[in-house]
Amino acid sequence: MHPQPPHTPLRRVSQGSLFRLSRSQDQAASSSSDAPAGLAFLPPALAELADEAESLQACAQGLQQLSASIGAFNDAFASWLYAMDMNALTVEWYQAPSQASFEVAKRRAGPEQSAKTDTENTTTVAPDTTVTANETTIAESKSAGKVVKKKGKPKMTAKEKKERSIAVDKTVMALPLEFRGNDPTLRRHVESVIEKLMDNVNKGLKILEFVKPPDLNQARVNKCLIALVNRKIVRKDNSTGVVLYHWQGVPP
Incomplete structure (x- = not known):
């Protein structure tokens, strides 16, 4: 005969039934006059659970409001960046007419206005004007009956x-x-x-x-x-x- 292997002793819950354990706990609770009877312990626990759930809901609503505020800020900031980008691309109009452009237009209009314009020598030309010295020379030469061809860049070998x-x-x-x-x-x-x-x-x-x-x-x-x-x-x-x-x- 082979000897039986030793058995690990079971815990208290495994040795008896859960019903017996619950009865022993009820008897221990009945000995104390302040202990709640039956399900009397549930209302305070449920009230505390309701308070915690309400607090969780308030925190979730706060997070939702924060997300909406961040989304509104992102839209506004993106619109501002787009406006700055468009402003950088459109603010410098180099081909806008300047005072010199009007002077040349007057010279081309007729000899009377050309003579009137020649007397005005105090005109200041903007540094980014679109009328070059060659164009002014061509306009003056046309008014005098001459045509001057603009020189191009020399051809490469x-x-x-x-x-x-x-x-x-x-x-x-x-x-x-x-x-x-x-x-x-x-x-x-x-x-x-x-x-x-x-x-x-x-x-x-x-x-x-x-x-x-x-x-x-x-x-x-x-x-x-x-x-x-x-x-x-x-x-x-x-x-x-x-x-x-x-x-x-x-x-x-």
Whole structure:
């Protein structure tokens, strides 16, 4: 005969029935005169539970109000940022007529008004005027019966064109991937902007001087200039009150 393995002693609940345990507790409670009888302990517990549930509901409503306030603030702040962005894109109208534009219009209107305008020599021309010295000279020459052709930029030789193409490719390769061939239209736009900057190395250019509608609009020019400025190929200068872009070249 094999000896039986030892048994772990059971706890009190397992040794007897739950009914016997409850009776023993009722007897112990009946010995105390202050102990509640039966279900008398439930009303105070339920009242406390109701208070806690009401407090939880108040906290949840507070969180909901906070979420609504944050949502309203986000909408208002996003609208403000959008308005600032649109203001930055539309506030600088370089092609707006200035005093010099009216002077040229008067000269073109007729000799009488032209003679009257010539006597007014105290006119101040705005720094960002759209009427250049060449246009003024052309207008004055037309009034005198002469036509002066505006000089264009000199043509490049084959060697210069090849060197320019290599320099443009080198600049484009320094830009993010989206400018380097994923979008042929975007690459063509950035090449146009780069060539414009290379043709005006010694002076700053305004953003509207790069625009060539309808294909190359102001938004696309702005995107190309932002990429060039981030790579420090172009320097952005607004110290004079007008935003100008200066060519610096690809950093070594």
